[in-house]
Amino acid sequence: MSAVMPVGPILSALKRNKVGALLMALQIALTLAVVANALSVIQRHWTDMSRPSGLDEANIFSLQNQWVGEPKDLYARIQTDVAALRSLPGVVDAEATNSYPLSGWTYVVGIRLKSSQANSSIQTSLYMDTSHGLAAQGLRLIAGRWFAADEVSEWNSSKSAPFIVVTAALAKRLFPGGDALGASVYVLDDRPMRIVGIVEQASSGSGSGSGYVDLSTFVPYQFVNNLLLYVVRTKPGQQAAVMQEAKQRLLDISRVRIVDSIQRFSESRTKVFAVAAATSWLLGTVCALLLAITACGTVGLTMLWVAQRRRQIGMRRALGARRIDILSYFHTENLLIAGSGALLGIAGGLGLNLWLTKHLAMTRMSPAYIVVGACIVLLLSQLAVLWPAIRAAAVPPSLAARGL
Amino acid sequence: MPNTLGGYYFHLAIRSLRRNVALTVLIIAAVGVGIGATMTVFTVLLAMSGDPIPAKSTQLFAVQIDAWGPDSRKQPGSTTIETRLPDILTYHDGQALMQAHAAARQAAMYGIGQVILPKEGEPFARSGRATYRDFFAMFQVPFHTGGPWSAQDEAEHRDVVVLGAKLAAQLFPAGNAMGQLVTMEAGAFRVVGVLEPWNPQPRFYDPSVAFGAEEGFFVPLTAAIDHQINMNSLSCHSPLGLGFAGRLESSCVWLQFWVELPNAAAVRVYRSYLVNYAADQQKAGRFAWPPLVQLSNVRQWLQTEHIVPDEVRINALLALGFLLVCLVNAIGLMVARFAGRSGAYAIRRALGASRSDIFLQCMVETAVVGALGGALGLALTDLGLAGQRAMLKTVSAYTGQLTHLDGSLMALTVVLSVGATLLSGLYPAWRTTRVSLGWQLKEQ
Numbered sequence: 001m002s003a004v005m006p007v008g009p010i011l012s013a014l015k016r017n018k019v020g021a022l023l024m025a026l027q028i029a030l031t032l033a034v035v036a037n038a039l040s041v042i043q044r045h046w047t048d049m050s051r052p053s054g055l056d057e058a059n060i061f062s063l064q065n066q067w068v069g070e071p072k073d074l075y076a077r078i079q080t081d082v083a084a085l086r087s088l089p090g091v092v093d094a095e096a097t098n099s100y101p102l103s104g105w106t107y108v109v110g111i112r113l114k115s116s117q118a119n120s121s122i123q124t125s126l127y128m129d130t131s132h133g134l135a136a137q138g139l140r141l142i143a144g145r146w147f148a149a150d151e152v153s154e155w156n157s158s159k160s161a162p163f164i165v166v167t168a169a170l171a172k173r174l175f176p177g178g179d180a181l182g183a184s185v186y187v188l189d190d191r192p193m194r195i196v197g198i199v200e201q202a203s204s205g206s207g208s209g210s211g212y213v214d215l216s217t218f219v220p221y222q223f224v225n226n227l228l229l230y231v232v233r234t235k236p237g238q239q240a241a242v243m244q245e246a247k248q249r250l251l252d253i254s255r256v257r258i259v260d261s262i263q264r265f266s267e268s269r270t271k272v273f274a275v276a277a278a279t280s281w282l283l284g285t286v287c288a289l290l291l292a293i294t295a296c297g298t299v300g301l302t303m304l305w306v307a308q309r310r311r312q313i314g315m316r317r318a319l320g321a322r323r324i325d326i327l328s329y330f331h332t333e334n335l336l337i338a339g340s341g342a343l344l345g346i347a348g349g350l351g352l353n354l355w356l357t358k359h360l361a362m363t364r365m366s367p368a369y370i371v372v373g374a375c376i377v378l379l380l381s382q383l384a385v386l387w388p389a390i391r392a393a394a395v396p397p398s399l400a401a402r403g404l
Numbered sequence: 405m406p407n408t409l410g411g412y413y414f415h416l417a418i419r420s421l422r423r424n425v426a427l428t429v430l431i432i433a434a435v436g437v438g439i440g441a442t443m444t445v446f447t448v449l450l451a452m453s454g455d456p457i458p459a460k461s462t463q464l465f466a467v468q469i470d471a472w473g474p475d476s477r478k479q480p481g482s483t484t485i486e487t488r489l490p491d492i493l494t495y496h497d498g499q500a501l502m503q504a505h506a507a508a509r510q511a512a513m514y515g516i517g518q519v520i521l522p523k524e525g526e527p528f529a530r531s532g533r534a535t536y537r538d539f540f541a542m543f544q545v546p547f548h549t550g551g552p553w554s555a556q557d558e559a560e561h562r563d564v565v566v567l568g569a570k571l572a573a574q575l576f577p578a579g580n581a582m583g584q585l586v587t588m589e590a591g592a593f594r595v596v597g598v599l600e601p602w603n604p605q606p607r608f609y610d611p612s613v614a615f616g617a618e619e620g621f622f623v624p625l626t627a628a629i630d631h632q633i634n635m636n637s638l639s640c641h642s643p644l645g646l647g648f649a650g651r652l653e654s655s656c657v658w659l660q661f662w663v664e665l666p667n668a669a670a671v672r673v674y675r676s677y678l679v680n681y682a683a684d685q686q687k688a689g690r691f692a693w694p695p696l697v698q699l700s701n702v703r704q705w706l707q708t709e710h711i712v713p714d715e716v717r718i719n720a721l722l723a724l725g726f727l728l729v730c731l732v733n734a735i736g737l738m739v740a741r742f743a744g745r746s747g748a749y750a751i752r753r754a755l756g757a758s759r760s761d762i763f764l765q766c767m768v769e770t771a772v773v774g775a776l777g778g779a780l781g782l783a784l785t786d787l788g789l790a791g792q793r794a795m796l797k798t799v800s801a802y803t804g805q806l807t808h809l810d811g812s813l814m815a816l817t818v819v820l821s822v823g824a825t826l827l828s829g830l831y832p833a834w835r836t837t838r839v840s841l842g843w844q845l846k847e848q
Contacts, residue, residue: 019739019835020736020739020740023732023735023736023739024736026732027729027732027733027736030725030728030729030732031729033725034722034725034726034728034729037722037725038722041718041719041722066519066529068519068521068527068589069519069589070589256527258519258526258527258528258529274795274796275715275796277795278791278792278795278796279715279719281791281795282441282444282445282719282788282791282792283719283722285788286437286441286723286726289437289441290437290441290726290729290730293433293434293437293729293730293733294729294733296430296433296434296733297430297434297733297736297737300426300427300430300736300737300740301736301737301740303740304740304743304744307744308743352725356718356721360714360717360718361714361715361718362714362718
């Protein structure tokens with residue numbers, strides 16, 4: 001006799017308990033639909049959170065500097081500041097910039113292949129960096145070169161930067177043929193900018209952004225603004241000491257400024273993903289609780305059914321059914337109910353996802369995802385039945401004789 | 405004697421709950437977890453989608469004018485033209501509308517940031533707003549002392565300031581702010597008024613910072629322009645002119661514009677004024693397209709501006725799904741509970757209890773379960789919100805006040821729990837009353 005019961009008798013037994021079976025199937029379906037969609041939200045956040053920034057994360061920290069008033073000699077002041085930061089013992093390099101990956105500061109612009117193209121279809125994060133940008137951030141150059149000192153011009157000056165460095169992802173997006181290096185694109189205005197280098201990776205300032213998260217562009221400008229970021233990269237193990245000294249050094253140069261938000265890269269990372277992490281934890285916890293409750297519910301209902309059928313089980317045992325037959329009866333019954341629930345849940349979950357995608361900013365869930373979810377729910381359901389089924393199998397055959 | 409009978413049912417319910425503890429705990433846990441998850445998410449949603457100025461939300465209108473033309477609304481690679489207009493105005497239009505004075509009250513405004521130099525201690529940066537004096541009356545801003553600057557202050561571009569409660573307390577702990585000078589980057593401003601704590605959430609009049617800390621100070625827009633105080637945000641469709649003057653002349657939009665229109669007639673009049681204004685611009689050659697304007701009251705505005713992030717809406721829908729699963733689970737378990745006790749109900753029926761008596765008894769029992777589930781849900785909500793607060797403390801957009809459980813929310817939690825449980829208990833209770841009397845008794 002096979003371990004799985006023929007379904008005929010189970011179906012006719014279920015007909016006598018339509019409501020219970022229906023409720024269980026409905027619960028499985030709803031659980032699957034909701035959990036799959038929640039997990040797909042978590043997965044999207046997780047993808048963002050686990051994406052490398054492209055920087056030497058362990059050794060970078062940043063300071064936010066705001067000048068009081070609007071000093072006329074900002075460019076010179078910034079030069080003095082970064083020179084002072086670079087001269088601190090333990091510093092590899094430092095620079096002033098508008099933003100860096102995961103800084104929480106975003107500057108997103110369109111990027112075009114032709115100057116005549118009215119609207120750009122590709123968006124890119126724009127980072128203004130000097131010749132120190134590569135070393136100060138610990139970016140990995142994989143082709144071409146970085147900017148030379150004499151190629152960097154002052155931001156807001158009329159001089160246009162002729163060169164840019166892009167990320168590998170952007171190079172591939174713009175030039176799928178792989179001939180990005182040396183090609184020209186249009187970013188800031190109608191003047192062409194030649195791609196002279198490609199870095200392995202640099203994510204966006206927010207660490208997310210559908211469509212452009214890995215598509216970043218570096219332009220050779222010294223960012224000049226009242227409010228800007230200083231990025232400092234230290235030698236391994238010396239960050240804490242440099243962080244303490246850096247603020248004081250800047251204030252020694254001039255006190256007419258506000259230096260704050262001194263933070264390690266890891267703090268920027270935590271901050272920029274705070275909402276994503278909080279949402280993931282909330283949804284994850286509730287999903288776990290939900291699965292636990294569904295499992296407990298399955299145990300509870302099956303226990304009831306076992307209790308209601310004790311006499312019949314006894315009879316079957318008396319007529320020669322083995323324990324394994326009783327066990328497999330309940331497991332097969334559960335498989336039928338949960339299976340139809342799971343099918344309903346797959347349809348409902350995909351439907352819900354489609355609706356959410358259409359009306360709210362939700363990403364499409366791959367059908368494979370929900371099928372795997374269905375398997376997990378079915379497995380959980382089978383596990384939940386195990387204990388009640390063992391209790392059922394323990395019903396002695398002699399029970400059949402009682403009450404006759 | 406319905407009273408004692410109710411008490412009797414309550415007594416029965418407690419006894420019956422204690423009889424099958426595992427199942428009871430399971431049902432309460434199911435209800436509690438569902439309620440807890442839902443309320444955790446809904447507290448945030450409710451806070452974010454609340455009406456920030458309920459007394460006047462239908463009389464305050466945001467003004468939009470099509471300053472960029474239909475071409476600006478074409479999506480790349482698509483031929484359809486979106487209907488959405490720039491949500492703020494150019495300096496040109498803002499000035500023209502202020503001068504026309506066509507509404508009962510009106511105020512153009514823009515968000516600014518200033519470094520403030522206190523008499524003692526380190527300088528610090530604070531955000532504030534440049535606006536017109538109608539701002540305060542229009543938005544019912546509560547004053548602690550003093551009041552809005554005068555029309556004359558405004559006309560003569562005087563350097564005066566109204567301080568927010570927090571900044572006033574920080575700069576003048578002794579409470580003697582009135583008439584004092586506050587030194588900012590832009591210059592020294594004389595204090596003419598100090599506000600009570602005031603921070604409408606969401607900040608409907610400037611959705612670019614919908615959920616932020618209280619605004620520090622308010623200065624006349626006329627003075628702010630004189631001092632060339634930069635705007636926090638600017639949105640352009642064509643190249644920017646040079647310097648501050650360039651921004652004033654450009655077609656970049658950066659002024660929020662609000663009007664107070666007390667009734668439908670006033671709205672009609674103002675709308676036709678706006679259309680005429682845009683038509684004049686077309687005639688003058690500034691707009692190369694027919695007039696298109698939009699007036700939205702606060703509620704419509706919050707919707708247009710997409711104040712509540714989709715993320716929060718998705719979470720809310722999923723949480724509702726969680727609650728549904730938990731309730732279906734509870735129905736199943738309650739069916740099981742009542743079925744397990746059908747013998748006792750049969751005896752009560754045999755002793756003369758009517759079907760409605762049994763139904764009532766079941767529902768009282770359900771309500772008790774719902775209340776206990778609500779209590780658990782309350783604890784879980786509190787726990788969930790504490791966790792959210794801890795994780796979001798670095799994010800100003802989700803300030804602590806968004807995620808606090810106040811008295812009315814607590815009441816809502818318990819009512820929701822009892823209501824939802826009673827609803828899910830209807831079927832199990834009805835089913836119990838259908839018990840076949842003879843058969844059950846024979847089974848005994």
